[in-house]
Amino acid sequence: KSLGNIVSPQDVVNVNGADILRLWVVGSDYSEDLRIGPEIIKSHTDVYRRLRNTLRFLLGNLNGFEESERLPIAQMPELERWALHRLWEMDQMIRKSCDDFHFHPLFTEIHNFCAIDLSAFYFDIRKDSLYCDRASSTTRRAARTVLDEVFNCLTAWLAPFICFTAEEAWLARHPDEAPSNSVHLRTFPDIPDAWRDDTLAAKWDKVRTLRRVVTGAIELERREKRIGSSLQAHPVVTASAEDIAVFDGLDAAELFITSNADFSTEPAGDGGFSMEEVPGITVLPNQAQGEKCERCWKVLPDVGNDSEHPNVCGRCADAVNNSAS
Numbered sequence: 001k002s003l004g005n006i007v008s009p010q011d012v013v014n015v016n017g018a019d020i021l022r023l024w025v026v027g028s029d030y031s032e033d034l035r036i037g038p039e040i041i042k043s044h045t046d047v048y049r050r051l052r053n054t055l056r057f058l059l060g061n062l063n064g065f066e067e068s069e070r071l072p073i074a075q076m077p078e079l080e081r082w083a084l085h086r087l088w089e090m091d092q093m094i095r096k097s098c099d100d101f102h103f104h105p106l107f108t109e110i111h112n113f114c115a116i117d118l119s120a121f122y123f124d125i126r127k128d129s130l131y132c133d134r135a136s137s138t139t140r141r142a143a144r145t146v147l148d149e150v151f152n153c154l155t156a157w158l159a160p161f162i163c164f165t166a167e168e169a170w171l172a173r174h175p176d177e178a179p180s181n182s183v184h185l186r187t188f189p190d191i192p193d194a195w196r197d198d199t200l201a202a203k204w205d206k207v208r209t210l211r212r213v214v215t216g217a218i219e220l221e222r223r224e225k226r227i228g229s230s231l232q233a234h235p236v237v238t239a240s241a242e243d244i245a246v247f248d249g250l251d252a253a254e255l256f257i258t259s260n261a262d263f264s265t266e267p268a269g270d271g272g273f274s275m276e277e278v279p280g281i282t283v284l285p286n287q288a289q290g291e292k293c294e295r296c297w298k299v300l301p302d303v304g305n306d307s308e309h310p311n312v313c314g315r316c317a318d319a320v321n322n323s324a325s
Contacts, residue, residue, distance in 0.1 A: 019162040023048055026107045026161045047111055048165075051158065054114040055169040057123055058151040061130050062173065065148055069141050073194065076142040078250065082204045083122050083146045084195040086113070087153055091191040094157055110157055118150070121208065125255055132296040134319040152189050159183045206246045207255065210239065210281055214256045217273035217283035227287060231297050234260040234288040238268040239281050259288035259298040295320070 023044045028034050073081060090113055097106035126143045133140040151173070159166040163184065170183035214235050221227045235258055237244075244263045252261040268282035275281070288299035295316040304310045306317035 019165050020045055020048055022161055022163070023107075026103050029104045048162065050115050050119065051111065051162065052165060054118055054123075055151075055154065055165070057119070058147055058154070059169060059172055062144065062147055062151060065144050070145045070148070071138070071142045075138065076145070077139055078200065078204070079122070079125065079255075080142040080146045081195075081197060082200055083117075084149065085197045085201050086117055087149060088191045088193070088195040089201075090157075091153070091188070095188070107161060110154075114154070122146075125257060128254065128257070128296060132316060132319060134322045136322070149189075153191075155183050156186050156188050159186070203246060206243070207250070209278055210237065210243060210246070211255060213237075213273065213275050213278050213281045214258075214261075214283050216275055217285040218256075218258070220273060221285045227285075229297070230257045231259050232288055232299055233258045234262070234286045234299075236262045236264055236268075236284040236286060237281065238264050238266065238272065238284070241265055243280065259290070259300055 020041065024036060024041065027044055027047070073084060076084075090109070093109055094106060097103065097109075126139075129137065129139045129143055151169075155166050155170045159170075166183050170181075174181055214237060215230075217235060218227070218230045218233050221233065222229070227233055233256075235256060237252075244265065247255075247263065252263070253259060268284055272282035272284050274283070290299045290301040291303035292299050293303050293313040293316055294311040296313065298313060300313045302314045303312065305314055306312070309317040309320055312320065
């Protein structure tokens with residue numbers, strides 16, 4: 001202190017807000033020497049921004065959600081059932097970490113769940129259905145049902161750490177219930193054991209591993225300026241029959257966020273992309289054929305088939321024609 005090498009907590013609060021300081025506390029391993037400085041505060045500010053953006057996405061896409069939209073888990077696509085399984089896993093981990101007073105690894109897991117499982121995977125895939133499907137579609141209803149469950153869990157899990165932001169998010173969704181329904185009066189939601197599905201989780205680990213190679217191939221095409229976005233791609237994935245079978249019943253193009261996708265067991269030709277850490281998978285990132293839909297931006301051959309909506313694909317024409325449903 002006499003050397004002047006301290007950081008005043010009040011200075012951090014004045015500049016960044018109290019939740020950033022609270023993030024530094026929970027993000028620090030109290031079994032070691034605690035370190036703080038401008039760069040460390042900046043890294044926690046970045047973490048906070050990711051968490052806040054996750055809550056913003058949830059709030060935006062849950063606007064107008066009603067109980068009549070809710071779908072039972074038995075009617076949900078696999079991706080939604082995987083997301084509910086991850087909520088069950090997170091709930092188990094969080095309760096054990098709280099019982100053991102292991103708050104540092106607990107918060108790391110919550111952050112990774114938001115950044116990797118949600119923002120970079122589930123949200124990224126489901127944006128298309130949320131924004132472009134007709135309101136009554138099963139996929140969109142299932143996604144909004146899951147987002148509602150994620151919101152209820154995340155606000156409760158984050159409330160002890162970023163108390164002001166969690167309260168702000170909760171009351172933004174339930175403004176008529178303030179102040180009697182504060183997020184800080186809630187307990188952690190009880191997650192049904194029926195959401196647990198270890199077999200499905202193992203399958204989706206394989207799906208995500210193969211998807212990493214496709215994503216890598218598309219990112220290379222974007223860096224080389226051969227395509228502008230993943231929706232301009234039509235990847236052909238060469239893999240074993242066993243790896244391909246993992247995608248049975250799934251829409252690979254939806255999961256890859258491309259306009260189309262194909263699989264082959266035949267050896268890939270020149271120009272294929274592969275990753276050493278994922279052997280046996282090669283991707284030819286071909287360009288999608290067709291016209292660009294002005295609504296969903298996919299490149300599809302059926303754009304223009306609907307004379308009333310000549311600039312959109314069949315799915316989007318259906319959504320526009322049934323915009324009230």
